[in-house]
Amino acid sequence: MSQHPANDAWEALLSAHATTMKRFAADDSWTEVSLREYDVLYTLSKCQHPIRLSELNRHVLLSQPALSRLVDRLADRGLIDRCPDPADGRGILICLSAAGRAVQHRVGRRHARAVARTLTSGLTPADLRQLEALCRKLAAAAATAQAHD
Amino acid sequence: MSQHPANDAWEALLSAHATTMKRFAADDSWTEVSLREYDVLYTLSKCQHPIRLSELNRHVLLSQPALSRLVDRLADRGLIDRCPDPADGRGILICLSAAGRAVQHRVGRRHARAVARTLTSGLTPADLRQLEALCRKLAAAAATAQAHD
């Protein structure tokens, strides 16, 4: 059933993603925040400075309106801070609040252990480094590629 | 900012997945069926025999009730056939209908080109083979790993 190598690779990546996500979704780390909310908190935790909603949206697999409302809810719960961008009246800047940072750390520590457990159970350190490098290449390619047709 | 190699690898995979999915979601191949519906049709297209809902659910990142209803809709639209499993009165067996197979082929051909275009734009054939192998290993590991805590 082999197709183009690219399609085989993509299918394998999708399968790895789905299977692994299912495992993570199944463990009981998501009482404080859902996995999708955590994704946002984690993305913000890597930013030194507040970022724009549209920039955040580039990292999260959600439509712009869905992310806008997810950010609403996180702000209502006091986990993130939102303020208008002084440099652009249309934009808003988002960053973790102290409470949000605490939640991210707490949930993140637990989740990171689950990730390490699952990935190291079948892949060697060399495998992991290769996988990381290849995925980075793919992400860069997909971010760059031009639309067609 | 380097963490455990496993966590770096997982983050890279998530990023590659999100970026690439966004690109695919943006192209105009999803008028007949949504990307998620296509995922189900594609999974079924790889099966020689009808499969159980629960088995299908292992390959799709959806809750059991959500998949149950998605299958409902696809059956209502005549794209899949559903019948009780003679070997287990609780189960149902699912397979593509002729119409569903036609749609899968039509949409799949178009989508496969987009996949090939995006993945080959930044990865060599050797990269793609390696990525496939590593993702297969990861999927196998994640499917096997034991829950903890």
Next chain:
DNA sequence: TGAAGATACATGCAAACGCATATATCTTCG
């Protein structure tokens, strides 16, 4: 055999999503 628990799928319901579009602000160019 038959009662107790496990498994497979379906359904009620509130929450969250995507699409289309509204609103506000910025940019461009005559």
Next chain:
DNA sequence: CGAAGATATATGCGTTTGCATGTATCTTCA
């Protein structure tokens, strides 16, 4: 400067999702 178009975010609305749970069937074991 000011109108026309572009960009950033928010909102209305119908659809889809997940969680909790219901119903039916299977399995186990006394």
